[in-house]
Amino acid sequence: MERKLTCIVCPLGCQLTVQLNGREVEKVEGNTCPRGAEYAKNECTNPQRTVTSTVRCENGGLVSVKTDRPIPKEKMSECMQLINKAVAKLPVAIGDVILSDVFGSNVVATQNKT
Numbered sequence: 001m002e003r004k005l006t007c008i009v010c011p012l013g014c015q016l017t018v019q020l021n022g023r024e025v026e027k028v029e030g031n032t033c034p035r036g037a038e039y040a041k042n043e044c045t046n047p048q049r050t051v052t053s054t055v056r057c058e059n060g061g062l063v064s065v066k067t068d069r070p071i072p073k074e075k076m077s078e079c080m081q082l083i084n085k086a087v088a089k090l091p092v093a094i095g096d097v098i099l100s101d102v103f104g105s106n107v108v109a110t111q112n113k114t
């Protein structure tokens with residue numbers, strides 16, 4: 001089976017063609033550098049994403065957050081449910097952990113709020 005991907009590792013956006021045998025990556029073409037091959041392999045076998053969102057604050061406002069590392073793509077919906085239920089205690093500083101141990105990542109603040 002063949003799969004077409006756009007590499008998102010750098011702004012060049014190389015068009016990748018991946019030859020798959022089941023879930024196994026046999027060949028990657030179109031990558032300008034080794035990072036593209038690595039991206040294609042991960043995307044086809046264990047796709048991951050960084051989640052960005054907002055968490056409600058105890059005063060009714062919102063604070064922007066993100067996972068501090070990518071989580072499995074298949075867990076994004078569950079991650080968003082946890083984020084939607086969370087309430088941040090003020091004050092919040094950039095980097096503060098709002099939710100810990102969410103599918104191997106922490107959800108951290110990306111802005112200051114008082």
Ligand code: SF4
Pocket residue numbers: 007008009010011012013014030031032033034035036037
């Ligand atoms: S293959 Fe390399 S050069 Fe091409 S988009 Fe990916 S990281 Fe950038």
